[in-house]
Amino acid sequence: MSAEAKVLQDLDHHYLFAALNDAQRGGLLAHTHLRSFKAGQLLFSRNDPAQAFFLLQRGEVKLYRVSAEGQEKIMRLVRPGMSFAESVMFMDEPRYPVHAQGVRAGALLAIESAAYLKILQASFDTCRTVMAQMTRRIQAHWDEIEALTLQNSRYRIVHYLLGLVPDGATGAVEVTLPSRKSLIAAQLAVTPETLSRTLHALSEDDLIGVHDYAISIPDVGALRRRISL
Amino acid sequence: MSAEAKVLQDLDHHYLFAALNDAQRGGLLAHTHLRSFKAGQLLFSRNDPAQAFFLLQRGEVKLYRVSAEGQEKIMRLVRPGMSFAESVMFMDEPRYPVHAQGVRAGALLAIESAAYLKILQASFDTCRTVMAQMTRRIQAHWDEIEALTLQNSRYRIVHYLLGLVPDGATGAVEVTLPSRKSLIAAQLAVTPETLSRTLHALSEDDLIGVHDYAISIPDVGALRRRISL
């Protein structure tokens, strides 16, 4: 398969492009650039002018903010197949609202916002899909704000683990932490120490078993119930 | 002015309808209902099926979630001229993601989502405006998540006060708290006690003066600088 065909296939599977026809997708190719990056490489900084959005092919990217004291909060960990910074293109003077840095080396597609916007104009279906996706994001943010204000760190951690369990799974499940624990901690707004201690406490209660990055959950239902205590 | 003309005028000023033509706005009238509510009245509950979104005319509405222990986090305080629940209409099976309750008696317009969506199809301009607005909301959420995780309660309170200052104002400013202090506290994810103590501490430092709901800021610049400490 040619490189171009591969790119087209990647686009095809993503909600931002699924409702486009072949001509539209093809037209975007000229405005799409493949870019590879290394672990630790800064992809863009907060407040940089935003002319493009991204589709991650391989590797891992973190979107984050930094406090005045240097403390870091990860707003989102991006894994292959996910897009990011696509919503800023609708602003009048688009600037990235977060920093983006490679966590594991990989490659991404950069799609020029202007070209995409032009195509969007001709596809109300895609507009609707984009708006539905943005709504989902908004609701996810509300969930996160709720978790940060109404729930404690144990809740957030258990909730995160349950999010790794495949839909509909019951009984005993084995999940794998998708990132370094310190990154997961920064996502959940706890310190690595607290994450470590909480996982330890959960395994003391026989709710989970911890072996490095493999977490075994003997009874998903029991963990789900425990979330409320 | 007739009631209908009044409603049309309200719609006209709002971003959701600004780019529509007269025929489109007129068509919505048949699908728009005026509803008044009392203080304390529940407008909808979380998870209720959502067939309409709202434009507040008078009074005040809080959008909030409640923890298992009954603790309340206000996600947004809605004031006249603001819309709410407009983004849920893009979901496939729309349900309100928060509770809505009247805080001060008033009235609102309920606009049927289906009718609006149909009109949206014919106005890419409005689509873009809606998406831009949703992007602004998303970024506001990121700001809030950052404030909740990277900043302490004093920061959030000072930031809130600065948000009340008119754009571009410098020197001495007088602002008025737009709601009961307990509601503001619930918005900032602090207890009323903490809000009270923090305001007191700020006035001890002569950064603000507190007289019930009137807050005087002798030097906005000084307060802005203080936010980082």
Place this chain on the structure above:
DNA sequence: CATTCACCTTGACCGATATCAAGGGCGACC
């Protein structure tokens, strides 16, 4: 005019989580 009630304030105390510090394990690289 007295009473009540909601809201705010103030004080004393407590607890969850951060911070600081030290040690261990494991992979990368010479």
Place this chain on the structure above:
DNA sequence: GGTCGCCCTTGATATCGGTCAAGGTGAATG
């Protein structure tokens, strides 16, 4: 294969903000 450095863990301590409790004030109500 040794050493270095990163990440995770564990323990001791600190602190921010919450909880509980007790007034105080002002507006609404009878």
